[in-house]
Amino acid sequence: MANLPVPRVQPLRCFRHTGLDYAGPVSIKISSGRTSKIGKAWFAIFVCLSTKALHIEVVSDLTTQTFIAAFKRFWSRRGPITDLYSDNGTTFQGAKKKLDEMRQLALSHCQDEALANFISSQSISWHFIPPSAPHFGGIWESNVKSIKLHLRRVVGDSVLTFEEYSTILSQIESILNSRPLCPLSDHSLDPLTPAHFLIGEPHTAVPEPSLLEVNVNRLQRWSQLQAMVQGFWKRWHLEYIASLQPRNKWQLARENVAAGTLVVLKEPNLPPTKWLVGRTTAVHAGPDDKVRVVTVQTARGIYKRPIVKVAILPLF
Structure with a gap:
């Protein structure tokens, strides 16, 4: 078994390195009334490789254009990414080609050198795992399994609309982002969760009171927040990364396969x-x-x- 990939152990902003997968299909209602038509929908799953934070987008088909639209929604809400990892699905292959074409088109029509450099710097490195090797993408495959489990429990055999699926999957996203990764401190019962890196606190936290009426001279909120974030990453580094190190299989070393075998x-x-x-x-x-x-x-x-x-x- 290999060592953990570098993006799994780097303390980077959430979704800087992102794993991507599709799941489904599920049946949806595409018209109302007694004789409503039944269609299909899928959901795109974006997973942060560092913190296991999750983002889910519902898509209506498997075309490249639909995926790019979902990817733009993800980008707008979660911020820019540098590296994207996925399997070799035809949707992803087509999307990579389309994104490369859009980038080249923007560069060719850009007269401003500074703007051209900016567009070039925003390019995404898309990495494909080997064919027929789902264990190379285990971090997103396990999330697909968790999403399907919650979806079966909530939906069952019901047929929902596109909006209803968007709502339910957003709630499932919140549930999975609140799952514990490791203890937050040695004396606290609260665990460290992916939500800490997304919003600074777990999704189940009690809302804090407003500090707008407090004298600004009495506030050191920014320093407190910075220390809190640094504490999250320190605990992530000390506890969570250590929990990923054990090798459960493929423990015996063998000679490398040679060409011509x-x-x-x-x-x-x-x-x-x-x-x-x-x-x-x-x-x-x-x-x-x-x-x-x-x-x-x-x-x-x-x-x-x-x-x-x-x-x-x-x-x-």
């Missing part, structure tokens, strides 16, 4: 007695020089797979 791909949809055999043409090592992804040449074409999805054939 004969392997069998573990493909779930092949019929009986059919085996997809090929040879590795390239190996992709991580920062620790361990190979976890390989490119395999088969009779059907070239596949990029994690090593857990290939079986090495022994030499006799």
Whole structure:
């Protein structure tokens, strides 16, 4: 098992490094009345890689244009991001291409050098995990599982409208952002939650009284808030990151797979007695020089797979 990726252990603003996934579909009402039509909807899940904070957007289809609209809503409410991580879904591939085209178009029509530099600096690095490797995106896959669990409990077999789903998913977002990460202090019963990094307090906190009538000379609120935020990140660094370190599986080190190795791909949809055999043409090592992804040449074409999805054939 590899070390934690760098974005998971950096104390950055929420959603600076974001994981992305789609879940669904769910049935929705697209018209009112006795004979209301039933359609489908999905929800886009944005996960902060540092704090596990969550943002959910409901989308009406899987087109690139709909995703870009949802992404703009996310960007407007959560702030700019630098890196986006996702699987290789066609929606995400098309969205990345569209965003690159929009950025190039803006740069080509920009006459102001300062404005062009600003647009260039706002570019997003989009990272795709290897195909057929959902464990590479475990941080957002676990959130998809949690959202579906709460959704089944609340909705059941009911068919809701688009607005009703938006409301319910916003409440589920609040619930998941209030989940405990680690103790907030050694003597407190309150846990540190993703909401602390979003709004400075848990979603269940009692509203504070207004300080507008208090003499400004008596207030040191800004210093208190700064110390509070720094305390959140210190506890995050000392307690939460340490809880992510244990390795639950893949604990035995093995030799790296070399190029030219004969392997069998573990493909779930092949019929009986059919085996997809090929040879590795390239190996992709991580920062620790361990190979976890390989490119395999088969009779059907070239596949990029994690090593857990290939079986090495022994030499006799």
